[in-house]
Structure formats: structure tokens, C-alpha cells
Amino acid sequence: MQTMKRLLAATAILAASVVAGIPVQAQQPFAAVGAQPPITILVNSSPWYAGFEKAVELYEKQTGNKVKLDVTPYGGMLEKARNAVRGARSPYDLINLDTQWTIEFYEGGFLSPLKDVDAAFDLPKEVLSYGDSGYWNADKRWRTPQGGKLMAWPPNGNVLLYVYREDLLKAAGIAPPKTWEDVLASCAKLQDPGKMYGMVMRGERGNGIRFDWMYFMLGKGATVVRDPAAGDYTVTINSPQARAALDLYLDVAKRCGPPNAGALGQGDLIQLISTGKAAQGMVVSAAWSNFDDANKSAVVGKIAAVAVPQPAGGKPAALLGNWNMAIPKNIPDAQKQAAIAFSRWFLTSGAQRVYAEAGAIPVREDTFRSDLAQNPKFRWMPAYLEMQKYATQELGYAEGAQVEQILGLRLNQALIGELSSGKALNLAAKEIEELFKKSGRRTGALPPLPE
Amino acid sequence: MHILNRWFKHWSLLPAVLLFLLLTIYPMANLVRMSVSTITFAGGAAHWAWTPLANLQLLTNDAVLGAAALNTAIFVVVSVAIEMALGLALALLVARLSRGKGLARTVMVLPILVPAVAIGSMWKLMYNYDFGVFNQALTAIGFGPVNWLGSTSVALLAVILVDIWHWTPFVFLILFAAVEGVPTDVIEAARIDGATPRQITWRIIIPLLKPALAVALIFRSILAFKTFDEVFLLTSGGPGTSTELVSLHLYKVFFEQNQLGYGAMLSLAIIIAIVAFLLVSRRALTLRAMA
Numbered sequence: 001m002q003t004m005k006r007l008l009a010a011t012a013i014l015a016a017s018v019v020a021g022i023p024v025q026a027q028q029p030f031a032a033v034g035a036q037p038p039i040t041i042l043v044n045s046s047p048w049y050a051g052f053e054k055a056v057e058l059y060e061k062q063t064g065n066k067v068k069l070d071v072t073p074y075g076g077m078l079e080k081a082r083n084a085v086r087g088a089r090s091p092y093d094l095i096n097l098d099t100q101w102t103i104e105f106y107e108g109g110f111l112s113p114l115k116d117v118d119a120a121f122d123l124p125k126e127v128l129s130y131g132d133s134g135y136w137n138a139d140k141r142w143r144t145p146q147g148g149k150l151m152a153w154p155p156n157g158n159v160l161l162y163v164y165r166e167d168l169l170k171a172a173g174i175a176p177p178k179t180w181e182d183v184l185a186s187c188a189k190l191q192d193p194g195k196m197y198g199m200v201m202r203g204e205r206g207n208g209i210r211f212d213w214m215y216f217m218l219g220k221g222a223t224v225v226r227d228p229a230a231g232d233y234t235v236t237i238n239s240p241q242a243r244a245a246l247d248l249y250l251d252v253a254k255r256c257g258p259p260n261a262g263a264l265g266q267g268d269l270i271q272l273i274s275t276g277k278a279a280q281g282m283v284v285s286a287a288w289s290n291f292d293d294a295n296k297s298a299v300v301g302k303i304a305a306v307a308v309p310q311p312a313g314g315k316p317a318a319l320l321g322n323w324n325m326a327i328p329k330n331i332p333d334a335q336k337q338a339a340i341a342f343s344r345w346f347l348t349s350g351a352q353r354v355y356a357e358a359g360a361i362p363v364r365e366d367t368f369r370s371d372l373a374q375n376p377k378f379r380w381m382p383a384y385l386e387m388q389k390y391a392t393q394e395l396g397y398a399e400g401a402q403v404e405q406i407l408g409l410r411l412n413q414a415l416i417g418e419l420s421s422g423k424a425l426n427l428a429a430k431e432i433e434e435l436f437k438k439s440g441r442r443t444g445a446l447p448p449l450p451e
Numbered sequence: 452m453h454i455l456n457r458w459f460k461h462w463s464l465l466p467a468v469l470l471f472l473l474l475t476i477y478p479m480a481n482l483v484r485m486s487v488s489t490i491t492f493a494g495g496a497a498h499w500a501w502t503p504l505a506n507l508q509l510l511t512n513d514a515v516l517g518a519a520a521l522n523t524a525i526f527v528v529v530s531v532a533i534e535m536a537l538g539l540a541l542a543l544l545v546a547r548l549s550r551g552k553g554l555a556r557t558v559m560v561l562p563i564l565v566p567a568v569a570i571g572s573m574w575k576l577m578y579n580y581d582f583g584v585f586n587q588a589l590t591a592i593g594f595g596p597v598n599w600l601g602s603t604s605v606a607l608l609a610v611i612l613v614d615i616w617h618w619t620p621f622v623f624l625i626l627f628a629a630v631e632g633v634p635t636d637v638i639e640a641a642r643i644d645g646a647t648p649r650q651i652t653w654r655i656i657i658p659l660l661k662p663a664l665a666v667a668l669i670f671r672s673i674l675a676f677k678t679f680d681e682v683f684l685l686t687s688g689g690p691g692t693s694t695e696l697v698s699l700h701l702y703k704v705f706f707e708q709n710q711l712g713y714g715a716m717l718s719l720a721i722i723i724a725i726v727a728f729l730l731v732s733r734r735a736l737t738l739r740a741m742a
Binding site: 078079085086104107108109110194204205206258259260261262263264268271272275277329330401402405409412413415416418427431434 | 492493494495496497512514515579580581582596598600601602603606686687688689690691692703706707708709710
């Protein structure tokens with residue numbers, strides 16, 4: 001019924017625009033895309049999938065075009081996408097790629113630049129940039145719109161949100177933290193081992209610890225490499241700033257988290273927060289829906305979100321973990337056109353609203369600034385939008401996956417006490433430098449930190 | 452006619468030989484070719500560069516491989532030894548049952564039927580530090596919780612425990628069939644000669660089970676070398692490198708890091724290690740039989 005009303009409203013607006021002679025493109029909440037052949041989309045089963053499915057249903061209803069979804073767990077996405085683009089003909093017309101995987105696909109020449117498919121296609125100006133991960137400059141081997149081609153559009157953009165139990169913090173007289181030092185002070189009051197953890201974040205080896213630690217790293221002004229956009233791959237991960245960031249991360253993990261901090265993954269964090277065992281946590285924005293779902297959560301309505309704290313004297317930082325929807329090169333032109341048609345429709349304000357209402361994270365700024373943000377259900381939106389102001393992409397080079405493995409291991413070893421922070425960063429720096437040397441990058445290293 | 456028959460005999464093998472070449476020799480040859488190449492992708496196609504020493508160098512410089520090899524050796528020795536002992540004990544015990552043997556056998560084999568993903572999820576929940584049944588039980592009887600998957604000294608043991616639960620039934624099945632096949636007249640004769648049940652078990656049944664024990668040992672060792680799903684689902688190799696096994700490391704190199712050439716080299720090294728292990732075991736078993 002709601003959808004029907006929305007459809008009628010959309011039609012009325014469209015008709016009024018035409019009559020008034022206003023440019024239709026600027027006004028319509030949904031794009032008119034005409035009849036298209038059926039398409040198949042490779043999409044991950046994720047907390048935001050329900051929203052994507054709802055939007056696709058509406059697309060089919062509005063346009064009469066058919067969309068088949070191959071819904072795949074995260075662990076199987078990369079291989080399915082690789083097999084699709086490396087074969088003679090991709091079974092998918094749109095493939096969803098984690099931001100970290102995009103470089104492999106861009107550099108491999110497996111995707112069709114979107115403007116090559118339709119010269120008129122562009123990202124609406126309201127769509128958040130997500131660190132320009134959809135652009136690829138082949139000469140610079142870098143994701144940038146400067147000299148780069150638009151290769152993909154973002155169906156989802158995750159940053160971490162700092163979530164906290166509003167009731168607990170209020171009762172303890174603690175204001176939502178702005179710095180990590182505030183977090184440590186709050187943990188002194190909230191931490192009650194076995195019963196309540198002051199603050200939880202990921203510490204498991206691999207992507208988990210690498211991603212969460214980088215918020216500290218960026219906040220302290222440290223970097224992995226000096227200036228990869230300019231081709232300077234001098235490894236800077238063992239700088240004094242990076243060490244300070246790691247020491248701060250370790251301090252927070254040990255003083256605020258559980259004894260198994262080195263094994264905590266995203267699922268564990270969601271579990272600890274939604275069962276009321278953790279007072280605060282740093283979780284991916286897509287996880288929000290878990291906390292307000294009475295079937296999954298014991299803390300419905302009690303969780304609030306703010307931007308992730310920064311180190312005292314540091315700067316605000318956020319790391320992007322978005323997805324990118326791309327069109328494989330190895331499909332017929334008619335399929336590419338159909339894929340572009342869906343893409344254009346999906347990025348309209350009307351589609352994004354439906355997408356958000358069904359629990360997904362929209363990618364248009366105007367959706368975040370709409371009346372939705374006033375709805376308590378979407379009370380995470382201001383924090384999300386705030387973090388987009390300084391969110392960046394990291395490891396945006398071909399060796400990114402290997403660098404992540406190196407950092408994910410060495411940081412985890414520091415957390416579990418196998419290595420000192422200095423030794424962990426020195427080792428990581430040495431291994432990353434070796435990697436860049438092997439790839440023929442212009443690289444170098446800082447003097448080692450005291451261990 | 453005779454010549455025709457002889458020729459036909461040889462030519463009739465051709466489809467099987469072709470199938471063998473296609474399914475076994477070609478993939479192996481391709482793996483060897485990959486292992487001496489660096490494979491990159493550009494312009495929508497794969498590009499192979501002949502770099503015979505580069506992957507070998509990566510193999511010798513791999514910072515994680517040493518820990519993975521050591522963990523794998525510990526994993527194989529400990530898990531297979533316990534599975535063999537438990538499987539044998541259970542087979543002897545169930546074989547002695549006069550009633551309910553079929554039911555006992557069915558219940559015993561259930562863990563092999565559970566999908567690996569379900570096993571991973573189930574045990575991960577049971578090992579959960581805050582909510583897991585093990586820690587709740589330990590706390591209830593006055594002990595502190597154990598950091599099953601987050602402690603470097605316990606995590607590998609926790610993974611081995613899951614493997615033992617999962618694969619002991621496999622050993623049990625092989626040995627149970629063998630125990631059931633032991634000639635009853637031999638046992639009867641021993642009993643008449645005054646042998647105790649303990650003597651019958653140790654001096655008659657177990658020596659007769661040697662061929663089945665050897666098969667179970669070799670099969671389980673090969674499978675244990677290749678263990679992936681349990682460790683991937685429970686710990687992904689962490690914390691640190693404490694549960695990193697060679698198969699998991701291979702997965703990361705091949706699929707997460709997309710290093711196809713080095714991944715192939717690593718695969719070959721693992722195959723060679725398994726074959727060497729098989730040859731040594733076979734030789735040891737032959738020498739023991741001769742002795």
C-alpha cells in the first residue's frame with residue numbers, strides 16, 4: 001500500500017514537472033529507464049541486503065524489467081566475481097565488489113567503464129563520493145576522478161560508528177566520548193569483567209584489527225605509505241605516530257575489552273552489544289539494524305551513535321569500507337545497457353529512500369538530510385554523515401590485500417602480547433617494503449623503532 | 452582374429468587413459484607450470500611470465516609458512532594419534548555389545564554427517580568466551596572461564612578437539628568393520644586355551660587389525676594434513692599464527708592475496724610433503740610387518 005502511494009506520488013510529480021516545463025531529470029524521484037532485458041546481479045548477503053531486495057522488487061514493479069539476484073555470502077563473493085569476469089561470458093551483468101577488491105578488477109581490465117556503456121551516465125551529485133573508489137586512473141594506477149574513468153557506483157558505504165548504551169552512560173554521568181582518552185576514562189567506571197565490558201572493538205587477525213586500528217592510525221596522523229597517489233611507496237608504518245596509535249589501541253583494547261580481545265570479530269561485537277554485555281563499541285554501520293530488532297537484541301532503543309572518537313590532540317578519522325557495483329566487460333552490449341538502466345534507477349532519491357526505509361544504508365546525502373533522519377529508527381544517520389566528512393580509502397593499491405594480511409597479523413601479535421608495538425610495526429614495515437620492491441614500486445623505509 | 456582381439460584390448464583402454472590424462476595429468480602439469488610462473492591480469496586476460504626462481508624464493512622467505520608447517524605437524528600427530536586410540540577403543544567396545552550394536556554404530560557416525568559449516572558455527576558458539584557452554588559449565592563448578600579461541604596456548608588444542616570429535620567416527624567405522632570381520636573361531640580357540648579377554652584383545656584382535664589400522668592411519672593423516680574448514684571457521688589461523696595450518700595459508704595466498712604462481716608452488720610443496728609422509732609411513736609399516 002505504502003509503495004502504491006509512493007508510486008502515485010511519483011507519477012503525479014512527474015506529470016506536474018512535464019506540465020510546468022521543469023527539467024524532468026532534476027525533479028523525478030525515480031528514473032524512467034524503459035523496457036530492458038532481464039539482468040543478473042551478484043550481491044552479497046549482508047545486513048543491508050533486505051533493503052537491496054526491497055528496492056529491486058520496486059524496480060521490477062515500476063519498470064516491468066526483471067532482475068535476478070545471486071545472493072552470496074561474503075566469503076564466496078570474490079571468487080564468484082573473479083570466475084565471472086575471467087570467463088568467456090559473465091553470468092552476471094552487475095557484480096558487487098568490496099572496495100579492497102576493486103583494484104584487481106580495474107587493473108585487470110575486466111570491467112566496462114560506465115561512460116563507455118552510456119556516455120550520459122554519471123553519479124548524481126548527491127551520491128556520496130566514498131573516497132572516489134569507483135574511479136580508476138590507469139596511468140597513475142590510482143582510484144581518482146582526476147584523469148580517471150568511472151568504473152563503478154556505490155550501493156553501500158560502511159564506516160564504523162561509535163555506539164553506546166545511552167542509559168548506562170547517563171546513569172554513570174558520562175558524556176558520549178569525543179576522544180579515546182574519554183573512552184579510557186569511561187571504561188574505568190563501566191568496566192566490570194565478566195559482567196560488563198567498557199568498550200569493544202575488533203582485534204581478530206586480518207581485516208578486523210587492521211580496519212579498526214586504522215581509525216587510531218589516521219587519528220594520530222600516521223600513514224602506511226608516504227604518498228601512494230603520487231607514486232611514493234616509502235613505507236611509513238613504523239613511524240613514532242603509528243607506534244603511538246598502536247599503543248593507544250592496545251591500551252583501549254586491554255583496559256576496556258574482554259580477555260579475548262585478540263579474537264573478537266564483527267559478529268562477537270554485535271553479540272556483546274546486543275546482549276547488553278558491552279557498554280560501548282565500534283561497529284560497522286550496517287550492523288545497526290541488529291540493535292533495534294527485538295528478536296535479536298536485549299537493548300532495543302537504548303543504543304545511540306556518535307562519530308568514532310579521535311586521539312586527544314589528534315584529528316577526526318574514518319575509514320571507508322564501501323561496496324562498488326560494476327559491469328563486467330564480457331557481457332553483450334544490450335546487457336550492459338540494462339545494467340546501466342538499473343544503476344541509474346537505483347541511485348535516484350526515490351529508490352534510495354525505499355532502500356533506507358527497508359534497513360539499508362543509503363548512498364545519497366539528501367536521503368540522510370531528509371525527514372528520515374528525524375525518525376528515531378534512523379538516529380545513527382547524523383553520526384554517519386559526520387564521519388563521511390573525513391572518511392578516506394586506505395590500501396588503494398594492487399598490493400593492498402597482501403599489506404592487509406601483513407598488518408592484520410603483526411597488529412594481532414602485538415595485541416596478544418607476542419610482539420611489542422615497536423617490533424610489530426618494524427616487522428610489518430620490512431615485509432611491506434619487500435612487497436613493494438618485488439612489485440617494482442618506488443619504495444623505501446623509515447629507520448626502525450626501538451623495540 | 453587373435454591379433455584383432457589383442458589390439459582391441461589395448462585400444463579399449465583409450466577412453467580411460469584420455470580421461471585420466473584430462474582429469475589428473477593436465478591439472479598437475481598446469482599446477483607445475485603455474486608454480487614456475489608469475490601470473491598477472493591486464494586487458495581482461497591472464498599474462499604468464501616465466502619466473503622459475505621467484506616463487507621458490509617466496510617459499511623460502513615466507514614469514515608465516517614455518518609456523519604453519521609446525522602447527523600442521525602438531526595438528527596431524529596429536530589429532531590422528533588420539534583419533535586412532537579413541538576409534539579403536541570405541542570399535543572394540545561397540546563390537547562387544549550383544550544388543551543395540553546398530554544403533555550405537557549409527558549414533559557414533561553422526562559427527563561425520565554434520566556439514567563443516569555447521570560444525571564450525573556450533574563449536575564456535577560452545578567455545579564463546581562469554582556465552583559458550585564450556586565456560587558457563589566451568590564457571591558453574593567454580594573455575595574461571597578459558598579463553599578457548601583467543602589464547603595462543605589453547606587455540607590449537609581447541610581446534611584439535613573439534614577435529615577429534617569430527618573424525619574419530621571415521622576411524623571407528625573402518626576399525627569396527629575390521630573387528631566384526633575377525634574370525635570368531637580364532638577367538639573361540641584362544642578362549643578355550645584359557646586366554647583372558649585382555650589377552651584376546653591385545654594378542655589376537657589388535658594384531659589382526661593391523662591392515663585396517665594402517666588404512667585408517669594413512670587416510671586420517673592425509674585428511675588431517677589437508678584440514679581447512681574447521682580452522683578457517685573457528686579461528687582463521689589466529690590469534691597470531693597459533694592455529695595457522697598450511698592449507699589455510701595456501702588459501703590466503705591463492706585466494707585472498709591472488710598470488711597464483713606462489714600459491715601453485717606452495718601446493719606442490721604440500722603435495723610433496725604428503726607423498727613423502729606416505730612413503731615413509733608405508734616403509735615403516737612394511738619394516739614393522741617384516742620384523
